[in-house]
Amino acid sequence: MNQLAVNDLSLVLAFALVLIAVVISSKEKLNLSKDILLSIIRAIIQLLIVGYLLKYIFQVDNDLLTIAMSLFIVFNAAWNAHKRNPSLQKKYLHSLAAIFISTYITLGVLIFAGAIKFIPSQIVPITGMIASNSMVAIGLCYRALNTQFHDLRQQVLEKLALGASIKLASKPILQQSIKTAMQPTIDSAKTVGLVSLPGMMSGLIFAGLDPVHAIKYQIMVTFMLLSATSLGSIIGGYTAYKNYFNSNHQLII
Numbered sequence: 001m002n003q004l005a006v007n008d009l010s011l012v013l014a015f016a017l018v019l020i021a022v023v024i025s026s027k028e029k030l031n032l033s034k035d036i037l038l039s040i041i042r043a044i045i046q047l048l049i050v051g052y053l054l055k056y057i058f059q060v061d062n063d064l065l066t067i068a069m070s071l072f073i074v075f076n077a078a079w080n081a082h083k084r085n086p087s088l089q090k091k092y093l094h095s096l097a098a099i100f101i102s103t104y105i106t107l108g109v110l111i112f113a114g115a116i117k118f119i120p121s122q123i124v125p126i127t128g129m130i131a132s133n134s135m136v137a138i139g140l141c142y143r144a145l146n147t148q149f150h151d152l153r154q155q156v157l158e159k160l161a162l163g164a165s166i167k168l169a170s171k172p173i174l175q176q177s178i179k180t181a182m183q184p185t186i187d188s189a190k191t192v193g194l195v196s197l198p199g200m201m202s203g204l205i206f207a208g209l210d211p212v213h214a215i216k217y218q219i220m221v222t223f224m225l226l227s228a229t230s231l232g233s234i235i236g237g238y239t240a241y242k243n244y245f246n247s248n249h250q251l252i253i
Contacts, residue, residue, distance in 0.1 A: 057120045066120040070127040074103055077131040081236070084139035086146040089243035089252070095138060097239060102134045102231035103127060106224045115220050126224075129200070133185065133225045134232035141181035141233045142240055148173040149244050149253055156251055166245045174237050181233035189222050 018040055025032040057065050078096040085095070107127060116122045149156065152173060159169035192198060193215075200221050204214035246252050 054120075054124060057124065061120060063118070066118070066123050069120070069124050070107075073124070073127050073131050074100055077103075077135040081135045081138040081142070085142040085240065087142070087240065087243045090142075090240070091243065094236065094239040094243075098138050098232045098236035099131055099134050101235055102228045103130045105231060106130050106227045109227070110220070110224060129221065130224055130228045134228045137181040137185065137229035137233045138236040140184070141177045141237045144177035144180040145173060145237065145240055145244070148176055149241075149251075153251065153253060160249065160251065166242065166249050170241045170244075174241055177241075178233045178237050181237070182229050185225055185229040189226060192218065192222060 018036065021036050022033045024030075025036060053069075057069055075096065078092065078099045081099060082090060082092045082095040107123070107130060110116045110126065111118055116126055149170075156169045156173070160166070188198075198218055198221065201214045201218035204217060205211055244251060244253055
């Protein structure tokens with residue numbers, strides 16, 4: 001089977017796809033041209049650095065380096081999730097706990113089940129996949145919490161006035177926020193194979209692996225992403241909702 005070959009000329013020509021987005025942004029006056037170009041430049045630099053770093057880590061095959069790279073991914077994902085939290089009382093530790101627990105519980109199950117091995121070429125990419133999806137879900141949960149608390153402020157105040165605890169008063173908001181956070185992953189699982197061929201599956205097929213075997217890996221990925229996003233959303237939601245109350249259990253928005 002022919003493998004996918006991407007050379008420097010291919011990348012230069014493919015850059016035309018970015019220019020299409022820039023032209024559309026400019027024509028429609030979306031003011032996104034600068035952001036698009038900066039994001040592309042940043043992505044290229046980051047990927048080049050990570051590419052050479054991963055090449056070194058894979059060659060050395062050291063457990064400590066593997067763990068360090070995995071932790072770097074988790075801490076960075078937690079920081080990005082933290083930045084997406086609109087709450088003025090947000091705490092980085094909440095995001096870190098949500099991503100750390102969701103990532104390493106999922107990763108631990110995969111290692112224990114023998115689905116992956118503790119080698120850098122498997123641990124690092126899988127950690128990135130889990131942490132990034134958990135990060136997105138937690139970010140969605142944070143934004144949904146903020147929106148819901150503002151929209152349902154009066155209802156929460158009424159429940160508190162009637163003697164409800166902050167957890168009970170916030171329960172419907174938490175449920176809706178967690179549901180919102182998990183919905184994209186659930187929708188993706190519903191359409192995988194029918195609408196989209198996800199990255200891992202496509203990459204394995206490009207590499208020449210039998211599509212049937214590639215599907216098995218993708219099924220594993222679907223399982224782990226559902227696990228990570230559900231754990232991350234629940235932990236993130238149940239730690240972050242308290243930011244909307246003070247020590248006297250008063251709503252502070």
